[in-house]
Amino acid sequence: MLDNAAPRPKISLIDKQVMWNRLLAVVEEQAQVCQRTAFSTIVRESGDLAAGVFDAKGRMLAQAVTGTPGHINSMALAVGHVINAYPPETMKPGDVFIHNDPWMGTGHLNDISLTTPCFLGDKLIGFLACNSHVLDIGGMQDMSSSRDVFMEGLYLPILKIVSGGRMNESLMAVIRANTRQPVETVGDVYSLINCNAVGCERLLDMMAEFNLTELDELADHVIDTSYNAVLAKVAKLPKGTWHSSITLDGQGGEPITLKAALTISDSGIHVDYAGSAGMTKHNFNVPLCYTLAYTSYALGVAIVRDVPNNAGSLAPRTVSAPEGCIVNALKPAAVVSRHLIGLMLPDLVFGALRQAIPDQIPAEGAGVLWNIRASGPWQSPPVFGNGFIVGVVTTGGMGALPYRDGMSATGFPSGVRGGPIEIFESMSTIVVWRKEFRQDSGGAGAFRGGLGQAMEFENSIPETFNFANIFERIKYPALGAFGGANGANGYMGLASGRSMPDKGLYAVAPGERVLVQSPGGGGVGDPAGRERHLVARDLEYGLISEKAARELYGYTE
Template sequence: MAISLIDKQIMWNRLLAVVEEQAQVCQRTAFSTIVRESGDLAAGVFDAKGRMLAQAVTGTPGHINSMALAVGHVINAYPAHTMVEGDVFIHNDPWMGTGHLNDFSLTTPCFHNGKLIGFLACNSHLMDIGGLNDWSSSTDVFMEGLYLPILKIVSAGKVNDSLMAVIRANTRQPVETVGDVYSLINCNAVGCARLVDMMAEFDLSALDEVADHIIDTSEQAVLTKVRELPRGTWASEITLDGMSEPVTLKASLTIADDGIHIDYAGSAPMTKHNFNVPMCYTLAYTSYALGVSLFGAIPNNAGSLAPRFITAPEGCVLNAVKPAAVVSRHLMGLMLPDLVFNCLRQALPDRIPAEGAGVLWNMSALGPWNSPAEFGKNFMVGLVTTGGMGALPYRDGMSATGFPSGVRGGPVEIFESMSTVVVWRKELKPDSGGAGKFRGGLGQVIEMANTIPETFLAGNAFERIKFPARGANGGQDGTAGNVSLTSGESLNKKGRHPVPAGTRAVFHLPGGGGSGDPKTRAPALIKADLENGYITPEAARDTYNYTI
């Protein structure tokens, strides 16, 4: 008996609710602060063929859109007919849907009345999986931690204790790391239980008809949007700080009848440093850039992703091959939306934002709990911080916002409670957003120091220090970032740096670019910026020609 269109739509919405609950379970039970506090995760439901049907809103594009490929790799490694109820598969292969080793991906086949009906998948960031604790020094992936191929972590309901022991033995934080693995196992189990509930409620034995409806409807919706866009090809490039030398990324975007094609030919080759990007992560953030700017109302699934054709030459920094070092792949990957937007802005100048800070400034601290230091009594914590978003042609950019990652800035109170570090200052930085008819989002100033007479190490992996976010449509650039000590010493943009007792580390996060001529900004907006402390009186007078 065929399923009515209304019932198909109800089931589609139910699947969205299933994966959202799945993601919330992961976030609430996670041990890693970047997951628990900042939402660095993904959750999704797939049909029995491995096609993504729904993804949770909670999560990040880098996890979600790369996870879309992971289930297919699992099926290739363990054909569906060999799977049994209670199996769970785990891996962290950067080229199979994680992007780097710190992201664990788990896939759970879901059975109803003894029949495989689909898969629940999730992934999240783990704080430590061994390897170097300096995220700027690795030169191949094997230096970056424990490398798990696709393996069974649970077989027919029985946890693989040997594999758990291997994971536990290869991390500086065994309790947290193993706890995160169980969190991922559990969130898939909850998602599977809710999916089975839905199948029973609607008396379904398979998802095939619903899956085809979701995928076909979504693909056609994207193609309908594409047909409304101008035809043509546009190119752009962006230069990033890199490490020993700048890195240039290039893109060519074509809008055609069958979808949107993006080619990254001409981008820099792979680097000896660790910000090479596996292709799955390049696909993830390119797809997100297109989705958020052109197809925002269409749910993300295998159908809506299909008309997005993304290529990059093998061996370039955006299509790195094993065993390239990739732990900091976000330094390049998070800049791809700006590169795509720079192409789209030429075709659609009235709807595309100026460049933003892009890359998250993930701060890490490592040090002793006691003074003098005792072996084994150390802390390792991370704090997610964010710069400013670029202005839209009709609205100011958001300040201190994790765009395009979607990761929330972490509470400093949590960071402090897990270390001996105190954050003395965390505030928006006036004048850091690029001036314009619409102002770029502001960056932040963050200042931290130790509370015991021991040096701690502050970890840096930052961008937008040499090359700030560029303005658009006559808007000005945002301010560049900067890292220093209160002693006056300037710190490198990438690496771990000792912060001696009595000295504070100061981080100036970059602002987003402005959009439009600053002289055309509405006086009421300038007045509000002054009252809120977003700009200084000098900027109001000299940049905006505003009389106080």
């Protein structure tokens, strides 16, 4: 080992790149540990989590590929909040910090965040951070009815869940007592603690291999290189300001309009949401951290692309929004369904970018995940307190790009994978009778929008169960671009004919089947210009009907 008192030789560029890759491997193993030990189905099956490594200043150096933009990009700020609450000089080996504050985390109470300071001996060298979604954190079961954040469940400020290696059993008891799923929720907390511990071990292994006693020089290389790489990409773009707007379903007959002004300059890209709707009495208000997360993601996939995600590559992407507007909601606004607005922000950003770089930007897509969430009794007759709460991720269609069809039934822009129906069925009394591509749901175009899904399910026991409708694009479809057609509107209803057009918790009677049809993505370009063999292929595969082939594409065999 080198003498710690002696100045360390400068690290070669090659070694820095190797170490950078090792950091990426560390956080990916960290994320996999979380996913494979999680109790929550949306984490275990769909990857609704984030994991990352930070330097001693709280700057994110690497994040795992496994995870979602809303979790990852908001996690980039979370360690700074922990440092502000607990200065590094007060931290010691074996400490772990927990919180689910929506304004300092990922935007709602269902995501629990853990931060673990990592020590080499007695020296703080960095942090490991992670977060994941728990299905129940108390509060109201109807995820469309809360009117302030205090109705939405247990609110944890930044607290020490482990102190010097000793578990805070009192705090764990509070968590256990405030959820309808105490085993699952507490199990997820232990999963998060463990994944950070594994990440710290692997980080220290890497440092020992390269004889490092601190991360400062490597951190500066990662951040400076990434920052300059993003500015190099921005330098190739046209400069100016472009405007866009989008209208969403909202709730109770009150649609929501979002507006954005996107400015590209030599110093980066800024998105201003002035003019967007104000905060709503409903619960899809969005804390600014979540707005920043999905705005950064939209700019990342459109422009940044292959530059790794870290504090440096995120820095040139900035956001502003008036305090009190729906995308900069203030405490104690209701925010549990913040994804209904947040996941639509990429389409809003793309609407502005489409004017600046039209050959690279997709048409609008389904956006919001169509998560199936149900609850009910395990048996008939029901026994109070003995019930299930289960969720599974389902998805709609992505908008077409100017050079290829949109992907069908995909989680863009969330990054969450669709969950297996078999897991959903095994953890509830629900039977899924049908789950398939929804024919003709992708917007027609020279490049077709991605298809949504058609699903049908009912209870397997003679008892009523509850189904939560917290969807979007039922009234306002994904718009096509450059002559392409809109994607199909989403639909939710019962087989008996009753529709469920608004957000709410619906009681489904025994023997009744629920029909869910997720929306499709918009098409790009005149449908008449679609290559004939592609129309024939879609017809053969059942993705479009004979009527659509004939009337929309002018196809005759």
